[in-house]
Amino acid sequence: MRKDVASFAVGALLLLLARLAIAETPKLNVLFIAADDLRCDLACYGNPEVKTPNLDRLAARGRLFTRAYCQQALCNPSRASFMTGLRPDHTGVYNLTDHFRKEQPDIITLPELFKQNGYEAVGIGKIYHNLNTVPAGDPVSWSRPQILFWGNHRMDQPQATGYTNVPFDRLPPTQCYDVSDEAYLDGRIAAAAVQALRELKDKPFFLGVGFWKPHLPYNAPKKYWDLYDPAKIPPPSPAGWPLGAPEIAKHDSSELRGYFGVSKQGNFPAADIARLRHGYLAAISFVDAQVGKVLDELDRLGLAEKTIVMLVGDNGYELGEHTLFGKLSNFELDANVPLLIAVPGQRAPGISTSSLAELVDLYPTLAELCGIKPPRALDGTSLRPILENPARKVSDYAVTQHPRPVDFKGTGIMGYSLRTERYRYTEWLNWQTGEIEACELYDHANDPDETVNRAGEKDFTDELHRHQQLLAAEFQRHPPPWQKHASSAAQHNPQTNSISP
Numbered sequence: 336m337r338k339d340v341a342s343f344a345v346g347a348l349l350l351l352l353a354r355l356a357i358a359e360t361p362k363l364n365v366l367f368i369a370a371d372d373l374r375c376d377l378a379c380y381g382n383p384e385v386k387t388p389n390l391d392r393l394a395a396r397g398r399l400f401t402r403a404y405c406q407q408a409l410c411n412p413s414r415a416s417f418m419t420g421l422r423p424d425h426t427g428v429y430n431l432t433d434h435f436r437k438e439q440p441d442i443i444t445l446p447e448l449f450k451q452n453g454y455e456a457v458g459i460g461k462i463y464h465n466l467n468t469v470p471a472g473d474p475v476s477w478s479r480p481q482i483l484f485w486g487n488h489r490m491d492q493p494q495a496t497g498y499t500n501v502p503f504d505r506l507p508p509t510q511c512y513d514v515s516d517e518a519y520l521d522g523r524i525a526a527a528a529v530q531a532l533r534e535l536k537d538k539p540f541f542l543g544v545g546f547w548k549p550h551l552p553y554n555a556p557k558k559y560w561d562l563y564d565p566a567k568i569p570p571p572s573p574a575g576w577p578l579g580a581p582e583i584a585k586h587d588s589s590e591l592r593g594y595f596g597v598s599k600q601g602n603f604p605a606a607d608i609a610r611l612r613h614g615y616l617a618a619i620s621f622v623d624a625q626v627g628k629v630l631d632e633l634d635r636l637g638l639a640e641k642t643i644v645m646l647v648g649d650n651g652y653e654l655g656e657h658t659l660f661g662k663l664s665n666f667e668l669d670a671n672v673p674l675l676i677a678v679p680g681q682r683a684p685g686i687s688t689s690s691l692a693e694l695v696d697l698y699p700t701l702a703e704l705c706g707i708k709p710p711r712a713l714d715g716t717s718l719r720p721i722l723e724n725p726a727r728k729v730s731d732y733a734v735t736q737h738p739r740p741v742d743f744k745g746t747g748i749m750g751y752s753l754r755t756e757r758y759r760y761t762e763w764l765n766w767q768t769g770e771i772e773a774c775e776l777y778d779h780a781n782d783p784d785e786t787v788n789r790a791g792e793k794d795f796t797d798e799l800h801r802h803q804q805l806l807a808a809e810f811q812r813h814p815p816p817w818q819k820h821a822s823s824a825a826q827h828n829p830q831t832n833s834i835s836p
């Protein structure tokens with residue numbers, strides 16, 4: 336009995352000391368905000384015509400990354416990658432149906448890591464992909480069930496008096512109704528996030544808030560459409576296909592063509608393009624306003640001083656540029672994503688950085704900022720040096736990839752794209768043989784819109800080879816699965832393989 340009392344006393348003392356230690360080192364909270372299909376078309380990214388006052392104020396108090404890149408321009412692979420800290424080649428997720436736990440059931444996701452370290456991990460809205468995966472979302476990641484995270488994007492029609500849902504096969508790609516924010520999912524997600532902050536304010540939390548917009552359909556409330564004069568929205572530029580770009584870089588804009596009233600093939604009429612570009616901007620401003628509500632509550636509760644805020648777009652987007660609509664390519668517009676990070680005590684706030692970053696870097700960044708050791712080797716690099724000094728660099732290149740066919744099941748072509756300081760180099764590799772089928776090189780110093788593929792030009796031979804060597808070195812560091820399939824005689828060898836652009 337006496338021994339039990341002594342053990343109890345020692346246990347109680349240890350518990351008290353542990354609590355004191357925790358009290359002395361308050362944990363930073365994380366507010367992780369994801370937007371869907373949001374490209375860098377924001378006022379804070381240099382387009383003052385786009386109304387994004389709330390994202391702009393987040394940028395003003397944090398660090399804006401002008402050159403952050405997704406790992407694959409598609410929801411499921413991109414999100415599986417940044418939520419696990421692994422490249423698509425290591426999650427095995429390239430399409431819209433495979434779940435990252437299929438190949439690695441015990442993988443520890445970003446919110447799960449925080450949950451294991453004493454945080455309340457709460458997921459509201461679309462953080463993981465929203466459809467056709469098993470399990471739905473990722474229940475293991477969170478301390479409580481996820482909400483407003485699952486379903487077809489077409490189901491997000493106004494929940495308001497006088498409106499009835501349009502059947503999916505009759506649904507147009509845009510909607511402009513005079514309804515409240517809460518009539519749509521993102522308004523309800525913002526309200527739920529505000530409520531969650533009130534509940535979580537006294538404990539360490541990782542709050543994931545995922546907005547469904549500006550993903551198709553562009554069904555923002557009318558007041559956000561009214562922010563824009565359609566006559567002043569410019570047409571896509573460049574509208575044409577890049578000179579000398581290979582056919583394999585193309586896709587058929589199938590996501591948009593699936594909506595009612597949209598051309599099923601060929602070019603899109605100018606009036607349709609204008610309406611779509613208006614709707615996309617309205618949807619961006621709708622998301623911006625919802626982000627503002629969450630940031631306001633963070634300030635009101637006095638949490639901003641102890642909360643890291645990270646806002647990210649899961650992939651870029653084309654709105655008629657290069658003849659394309661949607662994501663699914665390796666062009667800069669698809670690969671480049673908004674990334675804003677604000678940390679308590681932010682150094683040099685409001686100074687943007689052009690240092691290269693990848694979404695696979697988010698996991699190690701948040702882990703380091705919160706003093707949590709990641710469970711295993713990750714593919715990314717912490718961006719903390721850049722948060723402290725916008726002139727610092729952590730990478731010489733960023734890697735984005737996309738397969739063909741776009742609904743990749745393990746056979747076909749994989750396009751690997753390297754963004755370096757000045758160039759984008761893309762190499763389309765046969766997954767079975769490892770041979771280069773086609774390649775592209777864009778000179779961003781003279782051609783930031785990627786209008787001319789320089790891969791076949793004599794003046795760019797040295798840069799072409801330099802980028803091929805960089806990619807070969809990347810494959811040494813992170814061996815891609817295709818090397819397992821490729822025969823030894825046809826291993827990737829940029830010096831001997833043909834390089835027809």
Ligand SMILES: [Ca+2]
Binds near residue numbers: 410649
């Ligand atoms: Ca997306």
